[in-house]
Amino acid sequence: IFLKAEDLGLTGTELQSEVNSDSQLLAKLETIRALGGVAMGLFKDVTEAQSSQHIPKIAWVAPAASYTASSGSNVSANDINLVVRAMSMGQLHHAMMGTAAVAIAAAATTQGTLVNQAAGAGELNEVRFGHPSGTLLVGGKTEQVDGRWQAKKVSMSRSARRIMVGEVFVAADAF
Numbered sequence: 001i002f003l004k005a006e007d008l009g010l011t012g013t014e015l016q017s018e019v020n021s022d023s024q025l026l027a028k029l030e031t032i033r034a035l036g037g038v039a040m041g042l043f044k045d046v047t048e049a050q051s052s053q054h055i056p057k058i059a060w061v062a063p064a065a066s067y068t069a070s071s072g073s074n075v076s077a078n079d080i081n082l083v084v085r086a087m088s089m090g091q092l093h094h095a096m097m098g099t100a101a102v103a104i105a106a107a108a109t110t111q112g113t114l115v116n117q118a119a120g121a122g123e124l125n126e127v128r129f130g131h132p133s134g135t136l137l138v139g140g141k142t143e144q145v146d147g148r149w150q151a152k153k154v155s156m157s158r159s160a161r162r163i164m165v166g167e168v169f170v171a172a173d174a175f
Contacts, residue, residue: 001032001033001036001056001057001058001059002059002060002061002107002113002114002115003032003058003059003060003061003114004060004061004062004114004118005060005061005062005083005085006062008025008028008029008060010060010062010085011062011065011083012060012061012062012063012065012082012083012084012085012118012130013062013065013067013083013130014085014092014132015069015070015092015132016070016091016092016094016132019085019091019092020091020092026090026091029058029087030050030053030090032058033049033053033056033057033058033087034046034049034050035049036056036058037049037052037055037056040056042055042056053089053090054088054089057086057087057088057097057099057100057103058086058087059084059085059086059087059100059103059104060084060085061082061083061084061114061115061118062082062083062118063082063083063118063119063120064077064078064080064081064082064083064130065077065083065130067083067130069130069132069133069134070094070132070133071133071134073134075130075134075135079128079135080128080129080130080135081108081119081120081124081127081128081129082108082115082118082119082120082127082129082130083118083129083130083131084096084100084104084115084129084130084131085131085132086100086131088100092132093131093132094132094133095131095132095133095134095136096129096131096133096136098156101136101138101156102138102140102154102155102156104127104129104138105126105127105138105139105140105154105155105156106140106142106151106154108124108126108127108129108138108140109124109125109126109127109139109140109141109142109151110142110149110151111123125139125140125141126138126139126140126155127139136156136157137156137157138154138155138156138157139153139154139155139156140152140153140154140155141153141154
């Protein structure tokens with residue numbers, strides 16, 4: 001479920017501490033998620049939706065904006081196409097879930113969607129979006145088939161963080 005950040009009174013640059021400590025906002029987002037799940041046919045009623053918090057995901061989007069990521073690094077609006085924040089299991093995710101990233105790719109490359117509009121609109125084949133921990137590049141190909149949009153391909157890049165640098169000294173006679 002994608003929402004405009006401004007419709008929620010948000011900017012799209014929020015961090016975990018701000019969102020996860022706001023019980024009214026969390027309750028509002030959970031209500032939207034549950035009602036959306038019922039509307040999608042995933043659940044028969046809101047009670048059933050509340051017992052399955054992992055689907056559907058809910059995220060809000062806004063046009064590119066500069067912000068400070070949770071790591072303290074600066075993300076420049078010039079380096080991204082839009083900002084996205086996504087909930088996972090009732091809390092703002094610290095970065096971006098892979099399932100949400102590919103949904104963002106499909107939505108960003110589908111003309112006229114909220115995500116496409118936040119990314120600048122038009123015919124896009126990739127976008128870089130800002131999330132709480134930094135940025136992520138996603139791509140996609142969507143096309144209209146019999147008047148309906150279909151995602152034909154999505155892609156995302158992931159990077160591993162370096163966890164160690166070191167040297168190992170091995171005796172010359174070990175070889």
